Amino acid sequence: MASVFLWLALGFFALMVVYRFVKISSMPLHLRWELYPSPLEPNNYGGSFMENVDFINKPRPHLALGGVRELASEVFFLKKVREHNRHGLWPFSLAMHWGTYLLFCWLLLSAAGLASAAHAVDLIACLLGALGCLGLIVKRATNRELAAYTAPVDFFNLLFLLAIFATGLVGWTGLHKTVFGLFLVYMPFTRLFHFVAKYFTFDKIFWDDRLNLRGSDIEKRIQTQLGYKVTWGAAHIAAGKTWVDQVMITDAREGNKQ
Amino acid sequence: MTAKRVTPKDMGRMGDQPVVSYCVKDLMEIPGLESEPPIPPCSPAWKEKYDMSLDGFAAIGFPKPKTKAEEDAICARFLSGLEKLFDPENNWAFCQPLRLSYDYCMKCQTCSDACHNYVGSGRQEVYRPSYRAEVLRRLWQRYFTPEGKLLGSFVGADVELNWQTVARLAESAYRCTLCRRCSQTCPMAVDNGLITRELRKLFSQEFGMAPTEVLEKGVVQQLKTGSSTGMRPAGFRDAVEFLADDIGERIGRKIEIPIDKKGADVLLLHNAGEFLAWPENPAAFAILFNAAGINWTLSSEPMGYDGVNYGLWNDDVEYARVVIRQAQAAKQLGVKKIVVGECGHATKGMVVIADRVLTGDLSGSELGRESCLPLLAEIVKSGAIKFDPRKNDFPVTLHDPCNFARSMGIVAPQREVARAICPQFREMAPNGTQNYCCGGGSGFAICNSYNFKSWRNSVGARMKMKQIMEAFDGELDPQQYPFKYVCAPCSNCKGTLRDAIGHYGLWDKHRINYGGLVELMVNAMVDMDRPFIDREDFH
Numbered sequence: 001m002a003s004v005f006l007w008l009a010l011g012f013f014a015l016m017v018v019y020r021f022v023k024i025s026s027m028p029l030h031l032r033w034e035l036y037p038s039p040l041e042p043n044n045y046g047g048s049f050m051e052n053v054d055f056i057n058k059p060r061p062h063l064a065l066g067g068v069r070e071l072a073s074e075v076f077f078l079k080k081v082r083e084h085n086r087h088g089l090w091p092f093s094l095a096m097h098w099g100t101y102l103l104f105c106w107l108l109l110s111a112a113g114l115a116s117a118a119h120a121v122d123l124i125a126c127l128l129g130a131l132g133c134l135g136l137i138v139k140r141a142t143n144r145e146l147a148a149y150t151a152p153v154d155f156f157n158l159l160f161l162l163a164i165f166a167t168g169l170v171g172w173t174g175l176h177k178t179v180f181g182l183f184l185v186y187m188p189f190t191r192l193f194h195f196v197a198k199y200f201t202f203d204k205i206f207w208d209d210r211l212n213l214r215g216s217d218i219e220k221r222i223q224t225q226l227g228y229k230v231t232w233g234a235a236h237i238a239a240g241k242t243w244v245d246q247v248m249i250t251d252a253r254e255g256n257k258q
Numbered sequence: 259m260t261a262k263r264v265t266p267k268d269m270g271r272m273g274d275q276p277v278v279s280y281c282v283k284d285l286m287e288i289p290g291l292e293s294e295p296p297i298p299p300c301s302p303a304w305k306e307k308y309d310m311s312l313d314g315f316a317a318i319g320f321p322k323p324k325t326k327a328e329e330d331a332i333c334a335r336f337l338s339g340l341e342k343l344f345d346p347e348n349n350w351a352f353c354q355p356l357r358l359s360y361d362y363c364m365k366c367q368t369c370s371d372a373c374h375n376y377v378g379s380g381r382q383e384v385y386r387p388s389y390r391a392e393v394l395r396r397l398w399q400r401y402f403t404p405e406g407k408l409l410g411s412f413v414g415a416d417v418e419l420n421w422q423t424v425a426r427l428a429e430s431a432y433r434c435t436l437c438r439r440c441s442q443t444c445p446m447a448v449d450n451g452l453i454t455r456e457l458r459k460l461f462s463q464e465f466g467m468a469p470t471e472v473l474e475k476g477v478v479q480q481l482k483t484g485s486s487t488g489m490r491p492a493g494f495r496d497a498v499e500f501l502a503d504d505i506g507e508r509i510g511r512k513i514e515i516p517i518d519k520k521g522a523d524v525l526l527l528h529n530a531g532e533f534l535a536w537p538e539n540p541a542a543f544a545i546l547f548n549a550a551g552i553n554w555t556l557s558s559e560p561m562g563y564d565g566v567n568y569g570l571w572n573d574d575v576e577y578a579r580v581v582i583r584q585a586q587a588a589k590q591l592g593v594k595k596i597v598v599g600e601c602g603h604a605t606k607g608m609v610v611i612a613d614r615v616l617t618g619d620l621s622g623s624e625l626g627r628e629s630c631l632p633l634l635a636e637i638v639k640s641g642a643i644k645f646d647p648r649k650n651d652f653p654v655t656l657h658d659p660c661n662f663a664r665s666m667g668i669v670a671p672q673r674e675v676a677r678a679i680c681p682q683f684r685e686m687a688p689n690g691t692q693n694y695c696c697g698g699g700s701g702f703a704i705c706n707s708y709n710f711k712s713w714r715n716s717v718g719a720r721m722k723m724k725q726i727m728e729a730f731d732g733e734l735d736p737q738q739y740p741f742k743y744v745c746a747p748c749s750n751c752k753g754t755l756r757d758a759i760g761h762y763g764l765w766d767k768h769r770i771n772y773g774g775l776v777e778l779m780v781n782a783m784v785d786m787d788r789p790f791i792d793r794e795d796f797h
Contacts, residue, residue, distance in 0.1 A: 027357065028350035031614045033452065035441055036667035036691045046691035048667025050609065053632045054595075056622050074445055084443040085368040093366070148265040148383075149365040149392055151414030194362040194446055201362070201447035205355045212613045213623040222614050228347035230575065233338065234466035236478065237575050243350075247578045250481040 002177040009181035010107065016188035020196045029221045035206040039066035048209065056211070067203055074198070087143050092135030099129020099165055103180060122176075126168035133162040157192055264383035269393045269426050270418030274305060276314045277384055277426065284380040285716065288724045290734060294762055297716050304708055309425035313384060316708035317432035317469045318461070320425035329421040336424045337401055339464030340394075343456050344402075351574050356456050359448045360395055363388060369440035369450060374694045374721035375433060385717075387440035387450040390430040393417050394457060431457040432469060432710075435699035435718065436571065437660040442691070455700075458572035468572050469705045476568040476704070477576040481583075484560030485530040486568065491558045497533045498556065505541045509786060515544045518591065519555035525593040526554050526630075527584065527608065529601035529749040530564035536752060536797075542776035542790065543599060546634070549785065550642040555591065562587025565604035566749075570611060571700045581612045585620045585627075595626030597633060600774045602661030602748040603700070605629045610666060629662065631747065634775060635671035638678050644784040645679045652741045652793075654680040654778065655729040657722065657755070658693040659748035667691070672747055672775055679782040680745075686729040694721045696746065698754025711757065719758035726770060736769040741793045744772040756797070765796045 037046030040062040049060040073079040078097065082090045102125030109118035137158050140150040160183055167176040187193055212218045226243045233239060238252040268277050282296055300314045308319040323329045342348040343356060369387045370376055376385040383389060399406030399415035406415035417423065431454055438451035461467045480486040489497065498515050506512040516522065526547065532539045547554045557563050561583035569577025588596045598605040609627045616622070637643055656676050662668040669690045676683045688694070696703075697719030705714070726744055733739040744759075746752050755772040764770040773791065781790040 024354065024358070027354040028346050029614065030354045031351045032610050033352070033355055033449075034610070034665070034667075035438055035447075035449075036664055036669075038667065041667060043667075043670075045669055046663070046667055047669045050629065050666050051632050051668050051670055053628065053636050054626065055628065055632075056626050078445060080443055080445040081366065081368055084372065085366055086371060087367060089366055089368075144263075145367055145370070146365070149367065149388065151412065151416075153409070153413045154365070156412075191362050191364065194364065197358050197362045198446060200354070201358050201449075205358070205449075206441075206447050211622050212617070214618065214621045218614065219617050219621060223617055225350045226617070228350055230348055232342060232348060232463040232575070233335065234463050236466060236473075237463060243575075243578065246575055247582050250579065251478060 002174040002181070006107070006177040006181040006184075009184040013184040013188065016193075017196055020188065020193065024197065024200050028225050029218065030205065032209060033205055034209045038207045038209070039070035040064070040207050040209075041066070060211075067207060071199070071202060074202075075195070087139065087146055089136065089139060089146075092132045092139060094132070095128045096132025096136060096161065099125045099127075099132055100161070101125075102128065103164070122168055126165040129165035130162060130169060133158050133165060137162070153190075157190060160186065266389065266392045266396060267416055267418075269430075270420060270423045272420060272422055274309075274311050276311050278313050278382045280313075280380065280382060282716065284382075286378045286380055286720055286724070288720065288727060288762075290727045290731070291723070291762060292767075294716075297712055298709065300709060308708070309422060309429070311422060312426040312429040313382070313433070313713075315710060315713040316429060317702075317705050317710040317713075318428050318467060319708050320428050320467070322425075323421055332421040332424050333419055335464055336419070336427075336460070339460035340398060341402065342464065343460055349456075349459075349574075352452065352456060355449060355452055359391070359450070359453055360398065362446050363391065363395070363448045364446055365392070366445070368445060369443050369448075372440045372443045373434075374437070374439070374697065375435070375717055378720035378724075379717045384430060385433055387434070390427065390434070390457065391450045391453040393423075393427060393430075394453065397423070427457060428461050428465075428467060431461065431572075432702070432705070433713075435660075435695045435697065435702055437695035437699050438664055439660075439692075439694065442664070455571065459574065462573040463575060469701065469710070470707055471704045472568045472572060472701045473576070476566075476701075477573065477580060480561070480564060480566065480568075481576070481579055484562075485564035486566050487530045487534060487564065489530055489533070489564075491560055491563070494530070494533075494563045495558050498558075501533065501537050501541055501544075504537065505545065508541075509545070509790070510788065513544055513548055516555040517558050521592045522553050522555035523594045524552060524554040524597045525557055525562070525588045525591060525595070526599060527557075527565035527588075527596050527604070528563070528599040529566050529604050531566070531749050531753075532599065532601075536749075536774070538777055538790070539600060539774045542774070542780040543630075545780050545783070546637060546643065546776055549783070550637045550640075552633075554597075555593065557587050557591055559587040559590060562591075565598050565601055565608060567604060567607040568701060570603050570607040577607065577611070578615050581607060581615055582620070584608065585612070585616050585625060588625060589620060593625075595628060597628050597630050599630050600747040600749065600776065602659030603750060606661040606665050629666065629668055631662065631668050631671040631675075631775070634779065635674045638675050638779070643779075645779070645782040646784050647679050647681050647782060649782045649786075649789070650680045650778055651682060652743060653682045653684065653730055653733050653739060654743045654745055655684055655686045655726065656689070657686065657696060657744055657746040657748075657751055658689055658691075659746065659751050660693065660695050660699055662748070663691050663693055672745075675775055675779065676745060679778060684729060686725045694725060696722045696748075696751040696754045697758065698750050701750075703750035703753035714754065715758050715761035719754055719761075722755070723758055723762050723764070726764070730768070730770060734768045736767065740769050742768070742770045743778070743791075744770065745775055745778060746772055747775040759796075771796055
């Protein structure tokens with residue numbers, strides 16, 4: 001019964017991944033807001049194609065592999081936390097993340113019928129995950145700079161995760177599967193679901209330097225969005241007009257003078 | 259006195275007592291700095307009229323409401339604006355990045371120490387990059403999410419909304435220079451700089467509220483007169499004529515400064531403030547471009563002679579109004595491309611942000627838009643002008659404007675120039691994309707109302723002053739090293755450095771001066787029979 005629930009929960013989780021991906025993708029195309037260094041650029045010092053005279057007429061090579069490598073180093077090694085976090089979160093966060101990744105590996109191995117390998121992976125997952133969760137709970141409770149920004153729900157989330165790992169460690173397999181299943185249903189409604197967003201925040205915002213050329217798909221999307229209506233309330237803005245109309249006005253306080 | 263126990267909830271407490279207050283000894287130490295002016299107390303008259311309860315400083319000057327109805331109106335307007343930030347039509351420009359940064363901050367505080375204001379202030383909590391974002395996030399949760407309404411403080415929705423929360427948030431939006439150094443460190447690519455910008459947008463686009471130098475005396479004035487300086491086309495033409503005469507006297511030969519030359523290859527778009535504060539900068543551009551044989555022009559059309567666009571910092575509507583008129587002015591001249599002079603925000607505004615605003619015959623494929631820095635590097639590399647580096651034989655360091663380095667990835671060209679023509683060039687640390695903001699980014703350089711200048715000098719520019727002192731370590735003695743130069747190819751950075759160098763006495767005590775890149779280039783030109791940089795002049 002627990003196994004069936006877990007697989008159903010996993011299905012729901014997968015659907016939610018797709019749903020969230022589609023939902024974020026369908027938001028309006030934002031203005032360019034890239035941030036350097038970008039791993040897509042061939043220059044290793046952070047330089048971009050904008051360092052070239054007449055860059056619009058020149059090749060602008062990008063390394064897709066650089067982005068994959070950068071995202072992988074974040075997902076699998078939490079590179080930025082290791083390099084920049086001064087509160088000692090990295091080892092615990094890394095352990096918690098790997099504990100979670102290995103839980104999914106456990107499910108895959110189980111599905112493949114590799115029972116003994118699955119059991120071993122589950123055990124490692126639970127050891128790492130429990131250590132990570134405990135460490136993070138202690139850090140967030142005792143470090144004043146972290147505690148001020150940690151809400152009760154954050155502790156609840158960590159305890160929820162800890163419950164998955166703890167039930168696995170003590171060998172309560174049914175409960176282990178049930179708690180994991182419950183977590184998979186719960187997780188999409190929390191910020192723990194951040195791995196979907198991560199693709200967008202890096203690849204579609206920080207590294208998105210695609211130019212808007214005449215006749216391009218980007219231009220078509222922008223032209224559609226310029227037709228949206230503005231309802232901001234400040235006096236210098238003419239509420240109710242589209243963005244296109246809005247920019248023709250110099251100051252709405254002067255009778256929508258164009 | 260430091261405010262180490264401050265939490266996001268403190269933004270919602272009532273009363274005039276600032277959430278944080280501090281004095282000079284609480285701030286980050288600058289090694290080698292013997293003394294500095296104290297932070298003057300806040301004027302009682304300002305306190306009576308404006309809310310100064312964030313940190314005792316004001317950039318906006320949020321007027322205190324006089325009645326309960328006014329207080330309620332402030333809160334209602336704030337919530338209305340907050341809702342519009344997440345509306346795909348009202349905020350298509352940034353609603354996706356904002357939504358993601360809002361929803362997925364893991365509150366790990368990995369970003370904190372990247373911030374020059376937070377570290378420079380001795381880690382005052384309200385300047386932590388995630389602080390204002392967290393306050394805003396908790397308010398959003400409390401008023402707009404089912405979990406916040408249902409579970410309240412359990413999910414963190416615990417910040418009280420009252421008129422002072424709003425007033426403090428308004429001021430808080432002007433304690434971050436949007437330099438985005440914190441965003442570089444975030445494992446989730448959450449952008450606290452963007453959240454701050456969007457908070458500014460809420461106040462500008464919903465309340466009509468921003469520092470007067472940015473909105474009313476800035477972009478509104480620019481749209482009315484043609485320039486944020488208030489300079490009209492006739493005034494601009496006079497200024498250029500004066501500049502040509504002045505250069506003639508200075509270098510011993512007359513030079514031509516083309517205006518409104520149809521079909522030129524390049525429209526050079528300066529920050530018009532350069533003509534008033536640092537005329538040697540547009541003068542140096544004219545000398546260089548003429549000597550290099552570039553087919554260039556200035557424009558005297560309204561908006562065509564001022565590259566600034568203060569809407570970049572706080573107001574998408576004003577930003578779009580300005581940039582479209584600037585591009586139209588270039589199009590009317592029939593130039594091939596716009597090259598923006600030494601101004602970071604103007605360059606980012608014109609080259610990057612404009613890219614998804616300008617369409618049709620104003621799009622990038624029809625009208626090029628570039629920074630001047632690659633062109634300057636090409637002038638040096640091509641040999642079109644002969645330079646003698648010995649003319650610049652004094653210590654030089656380089657400040658990377660954030661908008662060039664971090665927001666555009668323009669890092670190498672300015673170094674190629676500096677290394678080629680300055681034998682004593684040295685980097686400051688960190689540099690390039692990892693640079694620290696000068697402290698004047700996102701409009702701070704021009705915000706001088708109330709006591710904001712004091713804050714900018716004491717806190718905002720503090721990290722940059724430390725970097726400069728370290729870059730010239732061992733050469734601070736004014737007798738032995740009578741002239742040192744901080745190269746800052748950006749108008750706002752120069753304005754900040756001018757004030758901060760004065761504030762800390764670095765010119766008087768150590769002979770540290772500042773200026774742009776083109777001044778160094780002209781100073782090193784073989785063809786010049788006299789120095790272009792006056793080593794006794796600090797202005």
